[in-house]
Amino acid sequence: MREFIVEADGGSRGNPGPAGYGAVVRDAVTGETLTEAAEYLGTATNNVAEYRGLLAGLRAAHALDPTARVRVRMDSKLVVEQMSGRWKIKHPDMKPLAMEARSVFPPDQVTYEWIPRERNKQADRLANEAMDAGAKGEQWSPTHSRADLAAPAESTPIESMPTGPVPTEPTPAAADAGGDRATGAAPAGQAQGSATVGQAQGPATADQAQGPASAGQAQPSAGQAQLSAPGWSAAPDLGAPATLVLLRHGETPLTPQKRFSGSGGTDPALSAAGREQAHRVADALARRGTIQAVVSSPLARTRETAGIVAARLDLDVAIEDGLRETDFGAWEGLTFGEVRERYPDDLNAWLADPEAHPTGGGESFAEAAVRLAATRDKLVAAYQGRTVLLVTHVTPIKTLIRLALGAPPESLFRMELSAASLSAVAYYADGNASVRLFNDTSHLRP
Incomplete structure (x- = not known):
């Protein structure tokens, strides 16, 4: 059975504020980047953006092979623990996002792992690119060639992503003309x-x-x-x-x-x-x-x-x-x-x-x-x-x-x-x- 690694991140410059996510799908054996995704979300919170990044990564992996096993790696402790079932999801705005994420693959095909932010730089970079594009009134589009994907570029961490309790700001309803x-x-x-x-x-x-x-x-x-x-x-x-x-x-x-x-x-x-x-x-x-x-x-x-x-x-x-x-x-x-x-x-x-x-x-x-x-x-x-x-x-x-x-x-x-x-x-x-x-x-x- 094929195996993918999904790395995802999201950020909000304000919490809530202008937000975006990034997601990467890799081949678990070769480490090759197969797909990148990013999107500007409009006004949202960090946790909403992180869940959106997770959804985008899972959907991209599913499009490649719905029978594959998936290892999700994120620097959001909240999302990893909630999706692993160890933490309850109490906030009403997080529940539908988690429900949607669990529906992409059968539960036994997906595992979750927390990683430090410095090991999540490619998804972090994509989320920043999406927010930068949104600040210009644009949507993110890939800027790297196929050869570039194999070696993730260094990027500045999303310094504006404060951690803390589950926010009160809900999922963005409609930030762009698609999706x-x-x-x-x-x-x-x-x-x-x-x-x-x-x-x-x-x-x-x-x-x-x-x-x-x-x-x-x-x-x-x-x-x-x-x-x-x-x-x-x-x-x-x-x-x-x-x-x-x-x-x-x-x-x-x-x-x-x-x-x-x-x-x-x-x-x-x-x-x-x-x-x-x-x-x-x-x-x-x-x-x-x-x-x-x-x-x-x-x-x-x-x-x-x-x-x-x-x-x-x-x-x-x-x-x-x-x-x-x-x-x-x-x-x-x-x-x-x-x-x-x-x-x-x-x-x-x-x-x-x-x-x-x-x-x-x-x-x-x-x-x-x-x-x-x-x-x-x-x-x-x-x-x-x-x-x-x-x-x-x-x-x-x-x-x-x-x-x-x-x-x-x-x-x-x-x-x-x-x-x-x-x-x-x-x-x-x-x-x-x-x-x-x-x-x-x-x-x-x-």
Whole structure:
């Protein structure tokens, strides 16, 4: 069986501060360097950067030979002891990273060894190169020839890497335009579901498809609707964004019947199919290892979905009332056809005007948009630089996507949003937003 040595390091100039990692894969017999990897991460902590370096090294080794044995050597005592199972991982931001690292190879193929920093100079050099590139607004790229790789260059140690307790700063959500941080979803090498945009849904029907929010209502804050040039939204000087991963709850008994199911009275639990969907998305998010917090709408179907996912990720669930579904008034529990038969004038007005209310004083889409814009701003401020899962409903997700794109209200009629689907939006410090994912259901396929 082939054997590799993985050496990895990470650093942060500030802790948290501008951070990067470096990783090297060597042939254990010849000592030849087979692969080098490095990346600028934006704002992160030392331990986050070290774990990212470990992940990059393991993935590079796996790409070379998934059957190989791997000896990981790092100068981070924390990472080595945690990954060896001798120290418990208590910090919630470290758990998903460790979980992802353990999933790259079967556990019996990987061993961990602590080495002094002076024996980890090549990975150290790469991490510094990545941070230097990031300071210039660039991404790291290899600068050495194949011949150079066999003899690691001397480099200045990462003097800015203080040691100490596990930091409070979380994993960077999206520091650049590529990789798992960019999407807030699947890491490099894992398939993404395709966005299903542009499928006309016709009128909003029940829990399945909702209508638009008002034009001119709840528009993004200053700069929010400005669309950046490709890659520009990931400029390092903006820091890591707040990435909101948007999960629609699993199916309820009303979902396949396409009945109105809002927050105005009908609050069904998940069906058996919906619980299975929640477990599938939980497994997928655990593999991706990017979620650092879970926030749910207060309704039963979202709380149940969030509970299943959070238990799998070993996280708690916070409740945010602003993520609740629209109140459909007297239409709750009815099909679209039943509403058209009983309340034709109210329905026609509601379809034509986002300011119109459902029969019985429900919430208009314009009002919902105002609520959701305020909720978005609150969550972005609370989770800047982090990746948070929001378990919510059709109207909130479509509205957040619309506001992020600066799209007109009628765009919501052209969005498909499936039960237990994932979408993601990254929000940067300058007010810009970047839609990273929409209606991903790849995790639901057998």
